[in-house]
Amino acid sequence: MKYGGKSVVKNNSAQTVIKKIISGLLKKNITPNLIIGGILLFGFVFIGIFAPHVTPHDADEMHYEHLKETPSTTFLLGTDRYGRDILSRVIVGTRTTLLMALTSTLLALFLGVIVGTTSSFYGGVVDIVLMRINDIFMSFPTLIFAMLVIGVLGPSMTNGIIAIGIIYAPRVTRVVRAQALNIVHLEYIDAAKVRGEFSLYIIFREMLPNLWPTIIVEGSIRLGYAILLTASLGYIGLGPPPPTPDWGLMAYSERGYMFETPWPVFAPCIAIVIAVIGVNLFGEGLKDILLAKGSRTKEAKV
């Protein structure tokens, strides 16, 4: 490290976590969970990013001569009642679902981390009040709460993201607060207080770097739930309005013909299942690296 007269003290918390992930990977700490989950998750992300370019057909094009067809070599997953290619619509729907799920998860993490760390740091009355408010938010059934929010704000992709973010923030808060409570009584926090640091410095520079692993793992778990909720919102018609392709909406609009041709309903459902399984496996794999509490067999540390 070079010092051109000035000492540069960087906050390298994010770097440390990335380093930890990389060193975990290098140490061959890779579980099958991480590999399978990673392939599925990044497969979906890849498809989502390049969606319009990887579809076999235009997702909105109606092939009137091929209505409600079963899978064939032209239409791999068949067509719906308007003759649109289901595979193409599932692929384009990936983009909507992932975009909504990812941004809402980030929003939930952002809110949850701020409330969780603040609550644990100040403790006392602040903690009690914040946590009871948190409990109130958590006592609403998720879908009903989403309907409330979207009912007030109106249905759109942005409002869907806000709704899901607000719904999952209290759950993130709980996890972050629990972990922060283990840290807040440690002596390096006391040392910072004795030094006379501002509360914000202590929360964000002393506590937060030690919370990153928890936050990342919690985020990966939340992402799975966010995908499910996005689909549910689409299904009850509170997701992005048509014609934006959305997995939930697809399943909803074709459900009347399910007994004639199951493909239009099954295809998006299977996509949801695979995406959620992928995300959860990936989260488990990350957990093994970041929050490893010794290996699973009882071994002594050497």
Place this chain on the structure above:
Amino acid sequence: MTDPDPQVLSVQDVDITYYSGKVAFPAIRKVSFAISAGQAFGLAGESGSGKSTLAYAVMQYLAGNGEVSNGTISFGGTNLMTMSSTELLGLRGLKISMVPQDPLTSLNPSHRVGDQVSEILRIHCSLTRQEAHEKAVRMLEQVHLPVPELTALKYPHQISGGQQQRVLIAMAFCTNPELLIMDEPTTGLDVTTQARILDLIGEMKTTHKTAILYITHDLGVVKNLCDRVAIIYAGEIVEEGDVSSIFRRPAHPYTQGLLNCIPKTYSHEAEARFDTIEGFLPNLSELKPACIFSPRCRFAEEQCRRQVPLLMDIGNDRRIKCFFEKLPDNGKKEGTDERRTNVSDKDILIKVKNLKKVFPTRKGDLRAVDDTSFECRKGEILGIVGESGCGKTTMARCIVGLEEKSGGSISFSDKELDTIRKRSKDMRRKIQMVFQNSEATLNPQKTVEEIITRPLALYNVVPKSQLYQRAVELLESVNLGEQYLTRYPHEISGGEKQRVGIARAFATEPELIVLDEPISSLDVSVQAGILNLLLDLQKKHNIAYIFIGHNLSVIRRLCNRVMVLYMGRICEIGTPGQLFDPPYHPYTEALLSAIPVVEPDIGQREVRLGGAMPSAIDPIPGCAFHIRCPRKIGDVCVQNALPDIEVGPGHKITCHLSLDELSAVSPIFK
């Protein structure tokens, strides 16, 4: 026993290896010892020496990645290592018992303690429920638990730590085992409780004729309890023999070093500094064919670095692992006692008056610090001692401002101190703190450089351009080099972490540092180095320390004045010399008597405290100590407010006994 072999346990040439991936760590190498019936065998060593590994190997309960790769462990003539797991199951708990270190986690919190004792009897001795319960109550009586019938019905959290340890000892002895393994059974306990538990173990040993393998890091405990001792270093026994002869004339340089590291409790020697053992434990995965201790040995010669010494008999049933039967006498270091710098009475730095700290609980107010007054002068080292829960840490946290005081005043250079947030920036700079737990004192996500430069930058101690330079200077002042700057806390040892913590406290150029048991989480050989460092820095900067500790021997060597605290109140305050000789406060007397002394020629008068520290919630109008006091007069102690007795200049005892009565006791140390 009909077996002709008198040895209960015999460990022969045992090697134990741990595997981590493809790397093998030979944790124990060629260890042999034997214990006969009724004998207490001490296995003493520092952390990482492999002493607990050996205990688990004897129990055949090693961690999954460890194995006994060589040698035999036999119990009463049968080889334990060839036994099946069902045979072992019948042996463990019945013939071999173990008392673990942490009593609270070793007892099941959801079962009554009596049931936990009788369960063993039902399983191993096939007694009926009724018989087992009766026997369990008798066992609880034998370990001197109060009202055993009632205690048997209590849950672990309802009894004190010392009582929990007694229950575990009752569990270990209830099947009348032939071998008892004790893994630091008194480490988490207060000295006064430890003294009583050690008395109990000694008593049980003689009544039950049990062989005891006692594992500890505390040589003082070994001296008081054991018949034979083996000193273990980095997985090898370096010296073994009779306790009294080893403590009188340690032969191996490591034993000598270790004994020198421990501050003498009473011997009047003019020692300027604490002795240390330089260097670190070797990395066991890269062993060289040399004496394992040679890198740290002052006497090491060419031969030591080339050849592995064999265990050598030096007569008197003693063995050492060293090439030299007689080492050159290093001679006692010359030097005068420079510790007590002249402290002027006038320069009062911090004055605490009627300090009170109350924690409201559901049952009432818990008075952690109760109407305490004292002062600390410039350049003085003031020691605070007392058992856990006596309020010493709360007091420290009030002084640095981490806790808000409930009453009274703390003034620093005549300015009133409030909590940290309300203090001026300059005031915050002048008072710093060093913490107890070396593992938690540094933020694991920050490099040593970030940790040390932060206070420098926060208080503009030096211009920005000199931050790096200054950080290096600070590190060098705590005997660490520039190369430590880029390291993270998990890359350095416990002692080094504590040094960085000290450098961080000194960075702001404070006038007072509060040290909250800064050495209690470290090994003795490391402790000595930290204490020397603290003394050097104190002399160089002439700042004041408030040193909190529970080890009176350390306090005696380090401090100018000591105050003894019990339940948030001061019992006695004075210089260490005044404290260690009569007149004593009855509590000081008990504390002194409980110190496990290592010096061979010093006798100790026995004073033991009954009961446990009562809850600090119920108000006590009189003396807080009257419940346990062996010299209680009567109702005066319970009812009347306490008088301060001026014994000598600066020596104060708070007791109802008159000065003549207090002086009329024989000294604790002879």
